[in-house]
Amino acid sequence: MAITSPRAALKRAELAGRLGCNLETIRYYEKIGLLPDPARTASGHRLYSNGDQVRLRFILRARSLGFSVEDVRSLLGINDGRPSCAEVSALAEAHRGDIRKRIADLRQMDRRLGEIMAGCTGAETPDCALTDKLFEDR
Amino acid sequence: MAITSPRAALKRAELAGRLGCNLETIRYYEKIGLLPDPARTASGHRLYSNGDQVRLRFILRARSLGFSVEDVRSLLGINDGRPSCAEVSALAEAHRGDIRKRIADLRQMDRRLGEIMAGCTGAETPDCALTDKLFEDR
DNA sequence: GCTTGTGTCTGTACCAACTACAGAGCGTAA
DNA sequence: TTACGCTCTGTAGTTGGTACAGACACAAGC
Numbered sequence: 001m002a003i004t005s006p007r008a009a010l011k012r013a014e015l016a017g018r019l020g021c022n023l024e025t026i027r028y029y030e031k032i033g034l035l036p037d038p039a040r041t042a043s044g045h046r047l048y049s050n051g052d053q054v055r056l057r058f059i060l061r062a063r064s065l066g067f068s069v070e071d072v073r074s075l076l077g078i079n080d081g082r083p084s085c086a087e088v089s090a091l092a093e094a095h096r097g098d099i100r101k102r103i104a105d106l107r108q109m110d111r112r113l114g115e116i117m118a119g120c121t122g123a124e125t126p127d128c129a130l131t132d133k134l135f136e137d138r
Numbered sequence: 139m140a141i142t143s144p145r146a147a148l149k150r151a152e153l154a155g156r157l158g159c160n161l162e163t164i165r166y167y168e169k170i171g172l173l174p175d176p177a178r179t180a181s182g183h184r185l186y187s188n189g190d191q192v193r194l195r196f197i198l199r200a201r202s203l204g205f206s207v208e209d210v211r212s213l214l215g216i217n218d219g220r221p222s223c224a225e226v227s228a229l230a231e232a233h234r235g236d237i238r239k240r241i242a243d244l245r246q247m248d249r250r251l252g253e254i255m256a257g258c259t260g261a262e263t264p265d266c267a268l269t270d271k272l273f274e275d276r
Numbered sequence: 277g278c279t280t281g282t283g284t285c286t287g288t289a290c291c292a293a294c295t296a297c298a299g300a301g302c303g304t305a306a
Numbered sequence: 307t308t309a310c311g312c313t314c315t316g317t318a319g320t321t322g323g324t325a326c327a328g329a330c331a332c333a334a335g336c
Contacts, residue, residue, distance in 0.1 A: 065254070103245060
């Protein structure tokens with residue numbers, strides 16, 4: 001006795017609820033071509049198949065790993081047909097490099113912020129070492 | 139014999155060149171109220187004083203530390219008057235927490251990406267462990 | 277004085293990746 | 307039947323800029 005059949009067609013809010021994404025995100029992915037035009041009821045309401053659900057889950061997972069929408073398009077083979085494992089690996093490696101660069105940038109921010117905050121007294125006066133340092137000539 | 143006098147009024151491109159920002163960024167900061175309306179020549183060309191330069195440098199430094207435009211607005215005392223050192227500290231601490239959360243998120247992405255890429259062979263075939271895993275039911 | 281080239285002016289459009297909202301229509305339970 | 311809630315569409319807003327078009331300004335050279 002499944003609570004909901006895994007093959008039943010879902011409405012947009014149901015699909016969003018199942019996969020934990022925003023309602024409008026689904027329409028957005030449809031608009032930009034990541035999701036195909038879904039089936040419709042006679043009156044125009046969208047109906048999502050199990051295949052649609054699988055595809056959306058793929059997209060959401062890839063996005064949560066930080067792949068861009070364009071990356072996802074490539075992974076799905078929308079641009080140039082289904083990518084080879086070599087192509088996927090290259091994409092993922094490049095993406096990983098990007099993530100690491102962002103981490104390095106953020107770490108440097110954190111470090112510099114720490115240095116610059118060192119003189120902060122936390123006093124209730126307007127004199128603050130942080131703003132002073134940002135205002136310095138050099 | 140200074141190459142350029144530090145007090146001479148600068149044109150927009152000159153100021154941008156000195157501080158290493160984009161020409162249009164200056165107009166943008168003026169538009170959103172981070173920079174005051176500058177002096178103008180009779181024909182309407184902007185002229186930036188030394189004070190303008192100091193203020194823009196402050197803004198660019200704060201932005202490079204990752205403070206949002208709204209944070210910068212607060213640091214400059216545009217919203218509620220000049221902030222106390224306690225307020226600046228609180229803002230900076232909150233921002234630092236944010237940076238660290240972003241670092242943690244990116245590290246998790248990197249780790250998960252590593253796990254998921256582990257099975258990638260890099261072959262010229264369409265069978266790819268990465269996409270397979272993203273397509274998996276659970 | 278005139279032309280030519282470069283710089284500046286304004287407003288507006290564009291980028292990513294959604295998210296939110298207005299106004300109309302549809303579905304269903306009481 | 308009427309009310310409520312869900313869905314439909316198109317469009318605007320978000321963040322922090324960046325780019326461009328078309329009109330004017332300014333300085334140098336002739």
